[in-house]
Amino acid sequence: MIAGRCAPARAGRRHCQSVGLTMLRCEFALLLVLFTFLRGSSSIPPHDEVARMARYIVHACDWGSVATISTHPAVGGRPFSNIFSVSDGPLGKGSGHPYLYLTPLDISVKDMQVNAEVSLAMSLAETGYCKKQKFDPESPLCCRVILSGAIMMVNKTEINFAKEALFSRHPAMPDWPHDHGWYFAKLNITNIWVLDYFGGIKTVTPEEYYSVKPEYEGNGEQKL
C-alpha cells in the first residue's frame, strides 16, 4: 500500500521512504491510541478458577455498588443502592480487601452506622472489558463479583496500606473537604459470589479468596 501510493508520484527512493516513514509513524500513533483505550481487557483468569476471578475483578475495578438497609425515613427498612470508590491495593499490589473512603455525611454511611452488613457488587462492565468483548452487562460472561460482609473502620496497623490503596488509585481523595470527617473503612468479607460463565452463580469462601496469589505483569500491574 505504501509503495503503491508512492509509485504514481514518481518520487525517488528517499521520498518514498519519507512517506513510508510518515505512514508508519501515524499507524504507530493509531495503535497507541487504540492500545491506551483497550488495555485493561486482555488477560482474564479462566472462568473455572473462580477464586482467582473474584480477586481479579476486585482488583480491576476501582468502584462498586454498595447495598445497605436504608434508614432514610422515606424508604426505611428497604434496600438502598449507592456508588463508592473502592481499592484493594495500588495497581499490582491487590490485597483482596476492599477499602473505602467514607464520610458520615453520606446517605449510605448513615445506614452503615445502624447496620454495618452490606453487599458490594463489582462488574467488569466498569472496565471496558465487556464492551470490547461485546458481552452484555447482564451476561454471565460480563464477569461480576458480589461480596457480603460488615463495613468496619480500618485499624491503625492497616491504615497506611488502606491510604496508599485508595489514594494511589483515587488521586482526588486527599483534596476532598477536610471538614467532612473522612475515614478509611474496609469490607470484612464473609460471603463471595461470582458470576463469570454459564451455569449459574458460584460461591467462593473467604479462605479460597485470600489464598489466591494474583498474577501480575513484569511492571507490577495485574494483567487487566
Added chain:
Amino acid sequence: MIAGRCAPARAGRRHCQSVGLTMLRCEFALLLVLFTFLRGSSSIPPHDEVARMARYIVHACDWGSVATISTHPAVGGRPFSNIFSVSDGPLGKGSGHPYLYLTPLDISVKDMQVNAEVSLAMSLAETGYCKKQKFDPESPLCCRVILSGAIMMVNKTEINFAKEALFSRHPAMPDWPHDHGWYFAKLNITNIWVLDYFGGIKTVTPEEYYSVKPEYEGNGEQKL
C-alpha cells in the same frame, strides 16, 4: 510541523503536498478514533436541573446496580447488590421507566419475588463521562441517580415498548436461553435521589421526573 518535515528532504511542492495529505488523513483517522471512544460525554444538563439530570442519567446508562433484601440462606434479611441491564427506551426515545429483562433463576429475582421493593443505582461512571472529565467515581461531579420502588411485570399494553427499549440497546437479549423464563419487568419508581454536585444529595419527585422532556440531537440521540 508538516512543512518542517518536508524541508529537510528537499522535496518539491508536489511531494510536500503528498506528505501533507498523508499526515492530514492520519490526523483525521486519529480524531475519528478518539471521537468514537469519547462520544457519549459532551452534553450534560446543568446540575441545578435535577429532574432533567435524573432522566439524562437513566437514559445514558444501559445497566445499573439493583439492591434487594436477600432471601439467600447465607445472608437472609441482609442487603444484596447485583448488576442488571436496563433501558428506559431506544436511544432518543427515553421514557424514564427503567425496564429490565429478568429470569426467575436469578439470585436477586428470587429476592424480588418475596419483596419487590428494590433500589436501582446508575452512575455516569458507566459511560466514560467521569473518566474523561477526571471525576472520581465517588465524586458528586460523577453524577448518579438512585431510584427506589417496586419491580413489577410489564403489562400487555407496555410490553412492545419494553421489548423495543431493551432489545434495541441489548441486542444479545433475544438469544438468551429460551428455557429460563425471561420476562419484561419495570421499576415502578416512588423515590428518586440525585447526586450531581457539591452540597449533598437531592430528591426529585416522580412527577417532576416524568414531566421532563429530554433534549435529543437532530439524529434522535440524546446528547450523551
